[in-house]
Amino acid sequence: MKVTKLVSTCDIKDCPTLYATDRDTLLVQGKTPTDHGLQLPxxxxxVEIPMDLVRRAIREQLI
Known part of the structure; x- marks a missing residue:
């Protein structure tokens, strides 16, 4: 899989980030919440990411 960084909240490696793949999908890097109360398979x-990251990606027409 080829991964391309779209937008991040900072320039270092451990920040919330959106990536595009050559599979026409998105990968999301962020914190794993534990207090959500949901039952997941x-x-x-x-993954929890800041809304500002999504807004920035939309503003820059990355997604």
Whole structure:
């Protein structure tokens, strides 16, 4: 899979980030919340990212 960084909240590696793939999908890097109270299938996870990251990606027409 080829991954391309779209937008991030900072320039270092451990910040919320959106990536595009050559599979026409998005990858999301963010914190894994533990207090959500949802029941997820074993093969799925939640990732929490700031709304500003999504707004910035839209503003810059990245997604």
């Amino acid at each position: 074993a093969h799925e996870n939640l």
